[in-house]
Amino acid sequence: MTGGWHALKMSKMQGGDNKDNGPGRGTAVITRTKTKTKKPSLYRVLILNDDYTPMEFVIHILERFFQKDREAATRIMLHVHNHGVGECGIYTFEVAETKVSQVMDFARQNQHPLQCVMEKK
Numbered sequence: 859m860t861g862g863w864h865a866l867k868m869s870k871m872q873g874g875d876n877k878d879n880g881p882g883r884g885t886a887v888i889t890r891t892k893t894k895t896k897k898p899s900l901y902r903v904l905i906l907n908d909d910y911t912p913m914e915f916v917i918h919i920l921e922r923f924f925q926k927d928r929e930a931a932t933r934i935m936l937h938v939h940n941h942g943v944g945e946c947g948i949y950t951f952e953v954a955e956t957k958v959s960q961v962m963d964f965a966r967q968n969q970h971p972l973q974c975v976m977e978k979k
C-alpha cells in the first residue's frame with residue numbers, strides 16, 4: 859500500500875475570543891494532508907530482430923546501455939534473434955525514452971539497422 863491520507867493535524871481553535879472558552883465552546887478545525895506518492899507508469903524497452911545487425915553489436919548495446927553482464931546480454935540477444943523481439947529493461951518514461959534514443963543513435967552511427975522501441979507496461 860502506498861499513499862493515502864497522512865497525519866491528522868489540529869489547527870488552533872476557531873471562533874472563540876481565546877480567553878474564556880468554557881467547556882464545549884469553540885470549534886476545532888482538523889486538517890488532513892494527502893501524501894502524494896503516485897507510482898510512475900513504467901515502460902518496457904524492446905529491441906527488434908533484423909537480418910543484418912551483428913550479434914556482437916547487439917551484445918555490446920545490452921552491456922553498454924542496459925548494464926547487462928555478458929551472459930545476460932548474450933541470452934537476450936539470442937532470444938531476440940530467435941523470437942523477433944526481446945526486453946532490454948523496464949524504466950520510467952524519460953529514462954526509457956533516453957535509452958531508445960541512445961540505442962538508435964549508436965546503431966545509426968555504426969550503420970546497423972537495429973530498431974529499439976518502448977511500450978507502456
Ligand code: TYC
Nearest residue numbers: 905906907908911913938939
Ligand atoms: N539476427 C541478427 C543476425 O543473425 C542478430 C540480431 C539479434 C540482430 C538481435 C538484431 O536485435 C537483434 N546477425
